[in-house]
Structures are given as structure tokens and as C-alpha cells.
Amino acid sequence: MEVRRLLEPVATALAATRISDDQLAEIERHLDAMREAREDVERLNAHDAAFHRAVVEATGNETLLTVLEGISGRTLRARIWRGLVDTRVSDRTLAEHEAIFRALSVRDAALSQAAALLHVSNTEQWLKEHLRSGEALPWGMTTSGG
Known part of the structure; x- marks a missing residue:
């Protein structure tokens, strides 16, 4: 998550300067699908x-895409876990993506x-707060590494 926080907001800023109308429409379709x-x-x-x-x-940078996809894939289980245990997360997630x-x-x-950094x-x-609490993670690990 730390690396994602360092790279994704800058990538989003770059995308804002390069994005086409078609790419923006694709992002909106994903946002609509999230709402549904x-x-x-x-x-x-x-x-x-x-x-x-x-x-x-939309940045047009294949290397950046490859790096961020690798990082995103590593955090997917944690994001699904958050959705399962935090009943308010979908509303916050949607609001952040809309921004x-x-x-x-x-x-x-x-x-x-700024919007990507906040998200x-x-x-x-x-995730940090829940890892500090010491509760077991859904994929069999604990915060102590076991």
C-alpha cells in the first residue's frame, strides 16, 4: 500500500494531462459498474x-501500468477483506472514485x-489500523506473521 500511495497519485495526475474522451468514457463505465x-x-x-x-x-506509460498492476494485485485481498468487515466502505469508495x-x-x-492520494x-x-489490532487476516495470517 505504501508503494501504491507513492506512485498512483502521480500516475493519476499524469493521466489527467493525457486522457482522451474515449478513455474518460471507459473510466466512467467502470465507475457506473462499481455503483451497480x-x-x-x-x-x-x-x-x-x-x-x-x-x-x-491513460498515461500511455506501459512500464508504469505494469508496475502499478503488480502492486494492485498484491493488495486485492486486503481490499476485499476491508469490504467484508467494513459495512460503510462501499459508499466511501464510491465517493472517492467519483472525486x-x-x-x-x-x-x-x-x-x-489529490483525489487519488486521499483514496x-x-x-x-x-489497513494499518486493523493490522495493529492484531486480528487474524482472512487469508490465514496474523499481524505477527503467522
Whole structure:
């Protein structure tokens, strides 16, 4: 999550300066699909990942896309876990993605970067708090590494 927080907001800012109308429409389709899937954590997260992939694709930088996809894949289980244990997460997630989309729509790099930073930082903060609590993670690990 830390690396994602370092790279994704900057990538989103770059996307704002390069995004085409067709790419923006694709991101909006993913956002609409997220709204429809708000009660299904796995579908919501699949569309969430597609949303972010489409944003990074809009940078036109294949290396950046490959790096961020690798990082995103490593955090998917944690994001699904968050959706299962936090009943309010889908509303917050949608609001954060809507802010990213609005900023991209007006091609505002600084606002896009800020919206993406807020989104990733909120997810990272939630995960850190739950890892500190010592509760077992759903994929069989504990915060002590067991």
C-alpha cells in the first residue's frame, strides 16, 4: 500500500494531462459498474481495479501500468477483506472514485493527484489500523506473521 500511495497519485495526475474522451468514457463505465455492484464486495473490487487500470492506461506509460498492476494485485485481498468487515466502505469508495473521475473530467492534474492520494491513503490507513489490532487476516495470517 505504501508503494501504491507513492506512485498512483502521480500516475493519476499524469493521466489527467493525457486522457482522451474515449478513455474518460471507459473510466466512467467502470465507475457506473462499481455503483451497480456496491452490495457485492468481489464485483465492486473487480470494477475498482479496472477503474484504476484504465486511469493508469491513460498515461500511455506501459512500464508504469505494469508496475502499478503488480502492486494492485498484491493488495486485492486486503481490499476485499476491508469490504467484508467494513459495512460503510462501499459508499466511501464510491465517493472517492467519483472525486477522481470528476478531477480527470476537467483534466486537472493537481486535483486528480489529490483525489487519488486521499483514496489510497484512506485505504492504507484503514489497513494499518486493523493490522495493529492484531486480528487474524482472512487469508490465514496474523499481524505477527503467522
